[in-house]
Amino acid sequence: MDLSNEPDQEQRIELLRRELQKLHGGAPLYDSLPPQFDSADFEERLLRQMLDYETSEPITPFTLLQNAGFTIADPEQLDDTALTAKLHDLIHQLASIGIYLQRTNHLSDRELYGYLYNDELHNEAHLFPENPNYAYIINLAGLDLHTVIVSGGSVDVRYYLKYYASKKERKHFARAFPKLSLPSRQKTPYDRDRSCPIPPPTSGPPGTGMRHLVVRPISGHIEDET
Secondary structure (H helix, E strand, O other), X not given: OOOOOOOOHHHHHHHHHHHHHHHOOOOOOOOOOOHHHOOHHHHHHHXXXXXXXXXXXXXXXXXXXXXXXXXXXXXXXXXXXXXHHHHHHHHHHHHHOOEEEEOOOOOOHHHHHHHHHHOXXXXXXXXXXXXXXXXEEEEOXXXXXXXXXXXXXXXXXXXXXXXXXXXXXXXXXXXXOOOOOOOOOOOOOOOOHHHOOOOOOOOOOOOOOEEEXXXXXXXXXXXXXX
C-alpha cells in the first residue's frame, strides 16, 4: 500500500486501519495502545508492519535457503562429525534470514538437525530476511511462566520444566497450576544455546522491531517420564 503521496499522518493511519480491517473481515484491530506507546508515530509504524505481515507471501525456510544458494544435506547421508559441522552452518544460515533457535540444549546434534531437515524447515512462515528488525524465533522446549500466562494458550511445558526452569520457577508453576505434574529436574545434556546467534537489538524508535515466536516442544534422547 503506497501512502507516499498522503501528507497527513492521521489520514495515513486511517487508511492503514481500513486496509487491515478489510483483511480481517471488518473486525476491530485493537481497543487502545498502552499509554507509553500511544502516539501517532508509533501507531503508524505498528500498522505498517501489521499490513506488511498480512500481505506478505509465506514461504518455507527450506525454499528460502535454497533460493539463497545454501545446500541442506540429508542427515542420513552424514556421519556425526560432518553433521555437527553442517548443523553449525545451518543455524548461522537461518540467522542470516532472520530465523533464530531457542532452547535446543536437550537435543543432540542429530536430533536437532533431523528435526529441522524433516519438519521445521518445511513449515511455511512470513519471513523478512531483508529487515534486520524482524526475527522469527523457534523455541524448542516451551515457555516460561510469564509468557504462558500472557499468551493464554495451551502450551506443552514439560521440556521447559524438566531442563530449563529454575527451582524457583518450578515452584511458581506448581502454585499457578496445582494440577500440573512436574517432571523431575534434569541438567541439559548439551551446551549449544550459548553459541547460537540471537536476534540483534532493534534499531530505530519504538515499534520498529517485530518478533514472531513459535513454540515447538521437541523431546530429546532422554525418555519422557510417564
